[in-house]
Amino acid sequence: MTVVSTLRTLRSSSAAVPAALALLLALPGGAAAQEDFPGVALGMVYDAVAPPGLAIQPFEGRFGGQGVASGIEAIVGRDLTYSDRFAVVDSLPASMGGEGVDYALWDRLGATYLLRGRVEGTGDGFVLVLELHDVLYTRLAHEGRFDLPRREADGFRMAVHRASDAVVEWAFGEPGMAASRIAFSMMRDDGNREIYVVDSDGENLERVTNHNDLAVSPAWSPDGRYIAYQAWPDLMGIFEVDLTTRQTRQLDPGRDGNYLTPTYHPDGQTLAFGVQGNNNRSGIFTFNVRRDCCLTSLTEGRFNDLSPVYSPDGRQLVFNSSRLGTATPQIYVMSASGGDPEVLSPYRYGAGGYYNAPDWSPYGDLVAFHGRVGRSGAYHILVARMGRNRELLKLTVEGNNEDPSWAPDGRHIVFVGERNWGKGLFVVDSGSGAIRAILRGVDVGEPDWSPALGN
Amino acid sequence: MTHPRLLLTALAASLVLVACGGDPPPPPAPTGPTAEELAEMARQDSIRAAEAAAREAAARADSIRRAEADAAARMQAARSTLEEMVFFDYDEATLRPDAERLLRQKAEILRNSPAVRIRIEGHADxxxxxxxxxxxxxxxxxxxxxxxTSFGLDASRFAITSYGEERPLAQGSTESAWARNRRVEFVITAGADQINPM
Structure with missing residues (x-):
């Protein structure tokens, strides 16, 4: 089942696509035969080349940085492993530390890159100095200094994640995703769902709502300051929590209705969401959440239009609708100002198919969603390449896989996976096909990956 | 009400007779019942009357109680009908015939109970x-x-919401659990004390 292509290839070079797809279509049935999604071209997507080796020399601590150096190295090492761009070699013996770089040694160990780190205490925190060496060209390629707060401070891990992302950017010229968080709903032992956030590596789990009831479908604002979500004070309403103050408020668009599945426009001002019932106009609506005004209807009808997400340029919306029947919801794309939606999911008359939960990649070229073919089929994560030559890729092969959301690197996707051991939060690298569970054995739903969290 | 008043008059007369006895010279022998006999008869009459009145009051209270209990039972039955869930087929939002039969009964009760408002809560498996x-x-x-509303009931009396799959009635991943969970529940939000059973 080794399929040679990458989503990045598809994105960056459309000329390469026909050749890659021709190769894929020529493959014998195999994996594709188990799940017969109409129009799905690929089973699994793997990198064409092995990722470059990155060795991490044991981090050095000075001036009070000795106590945290190895802990910081562990976070960076895992971040770079989770970036899925390097073959990381870390946790090396302390004897491999020290001054000077023996490039020949690192070359023999198979490293293309060498990362060196030094942590220095500054009184009210630390400075992390990172050096990325190019082993083949035997030179220091990049160097950076990163301020870290005290170890106990809230922002400590996030500051380390930002340093990890800089290393990815140095090596590949593309952003990493370590300095980001994932919001999702989680069922508690008391039977209620609340909104939680967790760091991209599955650490630092934190509860952000306190409804003691149901709260679902979180969505990050583009600046990472707010999370909008849906809760039930009897009827469905949209709430927004300000993560800087922890203040929560319910939006009042001034019209009867059940409001669900919010999403932010890239301008950070406008929310789009589905409206259902309690009035005779259902559909996708927008509302200016910073000025509390201007409820606008984009679609109308009794079609269960919901789960909207904007394209990164804010000019289009992808959403879910059952206008072909409640048993066969499909994914649609529409202008952000309304108009005729176009089916994106692989619907074929008579073939059924059930597609939900779209999310637009931060580069705008790909839309992920989940779907199943038959009435009892398993759910898988699918990715549609937008543009003239639409292609559909399938990223998962086992269990049930739902609610995909793109990482800010445009490469990783978080989703809810269900395996024989239970449910969890999974991340798939659309570049390599690698899948890992970052939270296991918890009843999670509707994850939304934050934008890159600066500061 | 005339009967008790007569009895009271007779009773008062006998009390006067008893109070006057013995002081003046004995009157001529009466030709009818003696004063004692009259007093005794009056006493018996009053006991019977009091007993009859008590029986009548008890019967009246009993019948009121019965009527109240009956009304409460019919109201409770009507309320149960209003609150009874309806179930749906997989992936379907169309009403099954059994659901329509039940909804027709609900609609009749609602037509007679204009103060009642209901929240209709949808669920899925x-x-x-x-x-x-x-x-x-x-x-x-x-x-x-x-x-x-197709029965002419005002749409504003009904609020609708949905809990999706979040509040299952039955746990488990079996067809019977799923069938129980694909449902609509009814919550009376106003006028619960003004249900008019038919």
Whole structure:
């Protein structure tokens, strides 16, 4: 089942696509035969080349940085492993530390890159100095200094994640995703769902709502300051929590209705969401959440239009609708100002198919969603390449896989996976096909990956 | 009410007779019943009358109680009918015939009970996506509301919402659990004390 292509290839070079797809279509049935999604071209997507080796020399601590150096190295090492761009070699013996770089040694160990780190205490925190060496060209390629707060401070891990992302950017010229968080709903032992956030590596789990009831479908604002979500004070309403103050408020668009599945426009001002019932106009609506005004209807009808997400340029919306029947919801794309939606999911008359939960990649070229073919089929994560030559890729092969959301690197996707051991939060690298569970054995739903969290 | 008053008059007369006895010279022997006999008769009459009145009051209270209990039972039955759930087929928001039969009974009660307001809550089984199941539950609730409004009931009496798959009635991943969970529930939000059973 080794399929040679990458989503990045598809994105960056459309000329390469026909050749890659021709190769894929020529493959014998195999994996594709188990799940017969109409129009799905690929089973699994793997990198064409092995990722470059990155060795991490044991981090050095000075001036009070000795106590945290190895802990910081562990976070960076895992971040770079989770970036899925390097073959990381870390946790090396302390004897491999020290001054000077023996490039020949690192070359023999198979490293293309060498990362060196030094942590220095500054009184009210630390400075992390990172050096990325190019082993083949035997030179220091990049160097950076990163301020870290005290170890106990809230922002400590996030500051380390930002340093990890800089290393990815140095090596590949593309952003990493370590300095980001994932919001999702989680069922508690008391039977209620609340909104939680967790760091991209599955650490630092934190509860952000306190409804003691149901709260679902979180969505990050583009600046990472707010999370909008849906809760039930009897009827469905949209709430927004300000993560800087922890203040929560319910939006009042001034019209009867059940409001669900919010999403932010890239301008950070406008929310789009589905409206259902309690009035005779259902559909996708927008509302200016910073000025509390201007409820606008984009679609109308009794079609269960919901789960909207904007394209990164804010000019289009992808959403879910059952206008072909409640048993066969499909994914649609529409202008952000309304108009005729176009089916994106692989619907074929008579073939059924059930597609939900779209999310637009931060580069705008790909839309992920989940779907199943038959009435009892398993759910898988699918990715549609937008543009003239639409292609559909399938990223998962086992269990049930739902609610995909793109990482800010445009490469990783978080989703809810269900395996024989239970449910969890999974991340798939659309570049390599690698899948890992970052939270296991918890009843999670509707994850939304934050934008890159600066500061 | 004339009967008790007569009895009281007789009683008063006998008391006067008893109070006057013995002081003046004995009167001529009466030809009818003696004063003692009259007094005794009056006493017996008053006891019977009091007993009859008590029986009558008890019967009246009993019948009121029975009527009240009967009304409460009919109101409770009507309330149970209003609150009874309706169930749906997989992935469907259309009303089944058994649901329509029950909804017709509900509609009749609602027509006679204009103060009653209801929240219609849709639910789905665990299969399918979380967000879409909320939409499916909402569509089920909406189908119920449309059935009511097609009977001429005012749409403003009904609020609808959906909990999707989040509040299952039955746990487990079996067809019987799923069938129990694909439902619409009814919550009376106003006028629960003004249900008029037919």
């Amino acid at each position: 665990e299969r399918g996506s979380t967000e879409y199941n909320i939409a499916l539950g909402n569509a089920r609730a909406e189908a119920v509301r449309q059935f009511f």
